[in-house]
Amino acid sequence: MSRAAGDSETAAAQARPGPAAGARRGRPRSTAVDSAIIEAVLRLIEDGVSIGELSMERIAREAGVGKATVYRRWSGKSALMLDVMRSLDAQSPALHGASVRDDLVALLEFLRRRGLAKRSSALMRTVVSHVQDQPELWAEYHDTVVRTRHEALLGVLRRGVESGEIRTDRDLETLADLFVGPMLARALLHEWKELPEGLAEDIVDTVLEGVRSRPQTAVG
Template sequence: MTLADSGPRSMAPAPARGRPRSEAVEIAIVEGVMKLLEDGVPLAELSIERIARTAGVGKATIYRRWNGKEELFVDVMRAAEPPDPELPGTSMREDLVVLLESLRQRGLMNRSSAILHNVYAQMKSSPRIWDAYHANVVNPRRELGREVLRRGQRNGELRADVDIELANDMFTGPMLLRAILRPDAELPEGLAEQVVDTVLAGLGPVTAPEPEPEPEPER
């Protein structure tokens, strides 16, 4: 997979002053990292010098675009993953389904891609890279989910007393459990809708029962 295939990145490194950015150069650098990973080079052995040599650029070219390996690896993971979805914005339920479907697709890709599975495992043993990935990729995705739920509360689609942070975990938790902790579990089509509707059944606004009709007075 190439950087161009993944669509626009949601958080690209800032360009250097006075020097135009070259998308082709950035693609070459990111794909250079991907090639090294595909060749089995561990993350710990991926130096900027080695990446520059593989991509056919100078080290200064990389440092003009990324502050270090952590930032670069975050963009490499963005390029390897499906792009973040655009939310329809029609209702809280529809937005939640789109978010969870994106998680399902990432789970399927992680299972089918040996390189992604390998890199995720290695990232967990590199605290700086793992922290950078969470700060720049995972946390913004979680905030997007929280904002969908806040909007649902404002629109009356979600009870006002529901804890947003807890609710966000309740929606994403089942999908993450199947995608990451239970690699043998199925990720069938329609799972996103099933999870969202099941959770909403307990978190949606309570409908007051219709009053019983008054008995007719005795004559």
């Protein structure tokens, strides 16, 4: 082969599209398999299996796949559990901004409905009960999911302070705990307690009554 012909073939090869740098070779990852594995974890948790009792082998058997299939997708149990928790995450409610009270009710109603979902409650109770054994799992979930919702709540409270609906002499972090604490306690710690309709409104109105700005009395 002449040098010119060789150069021509080299240029043609370089012009052909190839995998991007760092691209994974092989067949595309199956979303159906991903879902089957996550579904298997949820079933095991619903059946009362703790995080400590879960193993990648047991998860693979429950999902009907090989252990290698699970490890190709997740490096370990913590990484898998994080995706399981995210799979139950729902879109936060839209906050319209017209009323601080209405936005607070929307945020708490979102928590109430999540608490009514058996899987969400079972999963979170399991994670909380093992948080000391799996601190990195909770920390990553907190940083990627919980923090966003907490900041949304603080934003509403700041708006309430600016509009004069909430007193300026109260710590907003403490106020945030007062609003969400009763709902989380029922959903996670006292699951036998009901989460009736109207609970979000009742919590919001009770807390707001205590922190609402008071008209100053003129000194005569």
